[in-house]
Amino acid sequence: MKRKAGTKMRYVKISVMAAVAASLVFVSACSDKSSGGSSEASSGNGSNSGSGGQTNSGKPGDPFGKYDQTVTIKIGQAVDPTDKSLPAGDTPANNQYTRYVKDNLNIDTQVAWQAATGTNYDQKVNLSIASNDLPDAMVVNDAQLRQMAKAGELQDLSDAYNNYASEPLKKIIDSTNGVAMKSVTFDGKMLALPNVTVQADGIHEMWIRKDWLDKLHLQPPKTMDDLEKVAKAFVEQDPDGDGKADTIGIVGPQSGGHMYATFLLSTNNLYGFDPIFAAYDSYPGFWLKGDDGKPVYGSIQPQTKEALAKLRDLYAKGLIDQQTGVRKDSSEPIISGQAGIFFGPWWMGYGPLGNAVKNDPKANWQAYALPLDGNGQFSPHVGTPSSQFLVVRKGYEHPEAAIKMENLLLRDESKFDVSVAIGNYPLRIVYAPNDETEFTVKALREVLAGTKKPEDFANNPEYKLLNNDVNTVKKVKLQPYDKMDIQYWKPTADWGVWNRMYSLLVGDAPIVDQPMNKVPSLIYSQTKTMESRWANLQKMEDETFLKIILGAAPLDDFDKFVKDWKAQGGERITDEVAEEAKQ
Amino acid sequence: MQNKGFAKHYYLMLLPGFVWLAIFSIVPMFGLVIAFQDYNPGVGVFHSDWIGFDNFSYMFSLNDSRTIFFNTIFIAVLKIIANLIVPLVFALMLNELRITVFKRWIQTIVYLPHFLSWVILAGILLDILSYTGPVNQVLSLFGVKPILFFAKASWFPGIVVGSDVWKEFGFNTIIYLAALTGINPSLYEAAAVDGATRLQRLRNVTLPGISATIVLLAALSLGNVLNANFDQIFNLYNPLVYSTGDIIDTWVYRTGLLNLQYGLATAVGLLKSVVSFLLITLSYILASKFANYRIF
Numbered sequence: 001m002k003r004k005a006g007t008k009m010r011y012v013k014i015s016v017m018a019a020v021a022a023s024l025v026f027v028s029a030c031s032d033k034s035s036g037g038s039s040e041a042s043s044g045n046g047s048n049s050g051s052g053g054q055t056n057s058g059k060p061g062d063p064f065g066k067y068d069q070t071v072t073i074k075i076g077q078a079v080d081p082t083d084k085s086l087p088a089g090d091t092p093a094n095n096q097y098t099r100y101v102k103d104n105l106n107i108d109t110q111v112a113w114q115a116a117t118g119t120n121y122d123q124k125v126n127l128s129i130a131s132n133d134l135p136d137a138m139v140v141n142d143a144q145l146r147q148m149a150k151a152g153e154l155q156d157l158s159d160a161y162n163n164y165a166s167e168p169l170k171k172i173i174d175s176t177n178g179v180a181m182k183s184v185t186f187d188g189k190m191l192a193l194p195n196v197t198v199q200a201d202g203i204h205e206m207w208i209r210k211d212w213l214d215k216l217h218l219q220p221p222k223t224m225d226d227l228e229k230v231a232k233a234f235v236e237q238d239p240d241g242d243g244k245a246d247t248i249g250i251v252g253p254q255s256g257g258h259m260y261a262t263f264l265l266s267t268n269n270l271y272g273f274d275p276i277f278a279a280y281d282s283y284p285g286f287w288l289k290g291d292d293g294k295p296v297y298g299s300i301q302p303q304t305k306e307a308l309a310k311l312r313d314l315y316a317k318g319l320i321d322q323q324t325g326v327r328k329d330s331s332e333p334i335i336s337g338q339a340g341i342f343f344g345p346w347w348m349g350y351g352p353l354g355n356a357v358k359n360d361p362k363a364n365w366q367a368y369a370l371p372l373d374g375n376g377q378f379s380p381h382v383g384t385p386s387s388q389f390l391v392v393r394k395g396y397e398h399p400e401a402a403i404k405m406e407n408l409l410l411r412d413e414s415k416f417d418v419s420v421a422i423g424n425y426p427l428r429i430v431y432a433p434n435d436e437t438e439f440t441v442k443a444l445r446e447v448l449a450g451t452k453k454p455e456d457f458a459n460n461p462e463y464k465l466l467n468n469d470v471n472t473v474k475k476v477k478l479q480p481y482d483k484m485d486i487q488y489w490k491p492t493a494d495w496g497v498w499n500r501m502y503s504l505l506v507g508d509a510p511i512v513d514q515p516m517n518k519v520p521s522l523i524y525s526q527t528k529t530m531e532s533r534w535a536n537l538q539k540m541e542d543e544t545f546l547k548i549i550l551g552a553a554p555l556d557d558f559d560k561f562v563k564d565w566k567a568q569g570g571e572r573i574t575d576e577v578a579e580e581a582k583q
Numbered sequence: 584m585q586n587k588g589f590a591k592h593y594y595l596m597l598l599p600g601f602v603w604l605a606i607f608s609i610v611p612m613f614g615l616v617i618a619f620q621d622y623n624p625g626v627g628v629f630h631s632d633w634i635g636f637d638n639f640s641y642m643f644s645l646n647d648s649r650t651i652f653f654n655t656i657f658i659a660v661l662k663i664i665a666n667l668i669v670p671l672v673f674a675l676m677l678n679e680l681r682i683t684v685f686k687r688w689i690q691t692i693v694y695l696p697h698f699l700s701w702v703i704l705a706g707i708l709l710d711i712l713s714y715t716g717p718v719n720q721v722l723s724l725f726g727v728k729p730i731l732f733f734a735k736a737s738w739f740p741g742i743v744v745g746s747d748v749w750k751e752f753g754f755n756t757i758i759y760l761a762a763l764t765g766i767n768p769s770l771y772e773a774a775a776v777d778g779a780t781r782l783q784r785l786r787n788v789t790l791p792g793i794s795a796t797i798v799l800l801a802a803l804s805l806g807n808v809l810n811a812n813f814d815q816i817f818n819l820y821n822p823l824v825y826s827t828g829d830i831i832d833t834w835v836y837r838t839g840l841l842n843l844q845y846g847l848a849t850a851v852g853l854l855k856s857v858v859s860f861l862l863i864t865l866s867y868i869l870a871s872k873f874a875n876y877r878i879f
Contacts, residue, residue, distance in 0.1 A: 151625025
């Protein structure tokens with residue numbers, strides 16, 4: 001029922017977007033009028049914005065200083081329609097987090113607009129960019145940041161950042177060796193606050209039903225051949241024991257989902273085939289160093305054709321979900337206990353597994369850094385540390401207010417009662433040291449093993465949740481502490497804590513324990529020509545690959561794709577990437 | 584005959600319509616200039632760089648543009664034909680029913696889907712035609728392997744047209760039924776006295792009686808030829824069926840709104856508008872010629 005309500009809401013949102021989109025021509029026309037107005041307004045305010053910010057704040061330069069007079073910030077907000085954690089009476093616009101911000105900083109967050117997380121939110125952001133009708137602050141992605149920078153819609157945050165960003169925040173941003181800062185610097189101006197995520201978000205693993213493996217007396221699949229055997233057994237040998245041939249081997253991406261993470265969306269891809277591609281040494285969507293040292297695009301390499309051939313074969317044999325690419329929501333078969341294997345990052349305890357275990361307490365989902373490639377190694381691609389950007393509208397009087405809110409979040413997140421989803425914190429972007437999850441897993445293991453006490457981890461403020469983690473882990477983890485199967489957990493004790501602990505101790509364990517050969521992309525943002533040509537190339541790629549896998553087009557269409565890709569701007573873009581990768 | 588005061592009332596009643604038209608249709612037309620610009624939302628229409636016909640030449644260089652124009656016209660024409668014939672046949676059949684209660688009942692049932700939005704209907708359709716949905720379950724009884732309808736590009740136009748007819752034929756039926764009631768019953772009686780069978784009565788009395796309505800609807804629908812229905816297709820399609828299902832409107836939406844290429848999207852939209860304008864003019868001429876339908 002819950003899910004249905006969410007879906008319905010999404011449909012409503014989509015229909016609204018659809019109506020809006022149908023009149024794109026009109027929208028762009030209206031933007032003309034509003035841009036005339038607001039650009040005047042912003043130039044008027046822009047002149048005094050630098051000093052204006054400092055006059056009203058309690059102590060100038062204090063990262064946590066409370067304003068004397070209430071400062072209002074209008075934000076664009078992403079809302080998770082499936083989130084049921086808000087207590088009655090609270091809303092995404094008014095909840096414990098917004099009140100916390102008000103009480104501590106005297107910043108009143110008002111919602112300019114809301115949209116469902118994901119595609120809907122992106123569309124709403126695009127629309128507000130196109131119409132130049134911007135909230136005071138919002139969170140955008142790389143392409144949107146670039147568009148806004150080009151359009152001159154953004155406030156220079158250099159001063160606000162230097163004067164107001166807290167030390168831990170600066171430390172985390174600096175920990176990326178300049179990558180995060182470079183991604184938001186345009187002509188020497190800092191036009192956004194970059195987030196920094198854990199590296200683990202960009203590594204995709206294999207999640208598999210271990211209870212099914214045990215029942216059929218199988219081992220976790222190490223190679224692609226093993227994977228095929230296990231998937232075949234999952235499909236044919238009725239692992240759920242209901243006497244019906246209704247099980248799915250490998251779950252694939254949903255309609256509108258991605259088959260693999262790309263250099264633009266390099267982290268947190270759910271239900272894609274990333275590890276399978278990696279097993280063939282194929283990194284579609286990534287910019288790699290070629291044999292001659294020049295950049296090459298992963299999607300047009302022969303290894304990718306090989307991987308596609310395998311996926312096509314698996315699909316034809318019925319081992320990959322037959323509704324891949326068409327399904328509305330790929331989490332559905334996982335939650336309902338129909339599927340045995342999927343690929344995703346470490347945090348699936350926060351993802352579909354919570355509901356999967358609620359439905360079937362014996363659903364023993366475990367994570368592995370598998371399948372291995374031809375050299376017997378796990379060689380995942382890794383993402384960029386910064387994929388979300390907090391931007392402030394040009395001319396907003398208090399650009400530092402947005403930065404103060406992130407200071408506060410970083411300092412106090414561990415104190416929050418996270419049974420209310422943290423996504424409700426206004427303008428939240430993720431700040432985590434690159435190795436946060438790995439560090440936490442090691443700490444948790446030591447606490448569970450009794451070799452260290454929770455108090456021993458009191459002095460690591462940059463690992464903001466660590467303190468809370470080491471103190472609560474025993475709430476949901478049953479003895480023996482070194483066994484991670486689902487029967488050694490007690491999720492009902494506190495689902496919020498379980499989501500995190502299971503994600504860490506099960507989901508992140510392979511990343512801690514298994515040596516990996518990490519493959520980064522040469523670049524993680526768009527070049528000049530991409531702004532106009534990439535959408536078309538990307539569409540061609542998605543369409544061709546999905547058709548090949550689902551058998552709707554012959555495998556050799558890949559060669560035609562490579563030729564077309566090069567001809568339709570790919571070659572020029574490759575040159576630009578070479579240019580940019582040099583810097 | 585009428586005094587001038589009376590006519591003024593009419594003009595006053597037109598006013599809200601004109602205001603609406605001006606705000607939502609005429610003023611936004613100026614936005615079309617961004618088809619000739621490297622549009623930058625930050626500086627607006629007046630300060631964006633002019634790039635002439637670059638957007639148009641890029642548009643024609645894309646393989647996509649041929650596909651989407653073809654798809655749009657193909658799907659729209661199929662819809663027009665189907666939406667003309669199915670309701671007509673249905674209205675004629677309904678007209679032959681003599682049990683009024685039964686007739687009203689059917690009329691209401693088939694009319695209902697018209698009120699549901701495509702968002703809801705698409706959800707229902709996706710479920711019905713899914714891999715484990717009722718259609719495939721029935722097919723499996725006959726030993727047919729399950730078909731993934733929405734993954735087959737060749738099926739997609741059929742599904743789109745079929746579902747559109749299902750949604751709208753009840754509504755269009757009513758127009759024909761209204762025309763049918765306008766036929767003088769004495770003509771039927773006279774035909775019956777002359778010994779005409781039901782079929783002969785249909786051919787010689789009913790069809791000539793509503794032919795003007797048929798021609799009028801056909802001619803008017805021509806103006807809609809490039810509106811293959813964004814709502815419907817947007818809610819049903821996926822990358823697998825782009826080759827037969829992607830239409831101008833969905834393409835413009837993806838390119839313009841999702842990929843931030845406003846100029847290009849507007850150029851395509853503009854071309855669609857120009858062609859639509861020609862077709863509307865044509866359909867008006869046809870309507871005035873064959874059905875004597877005139878506005879001015």
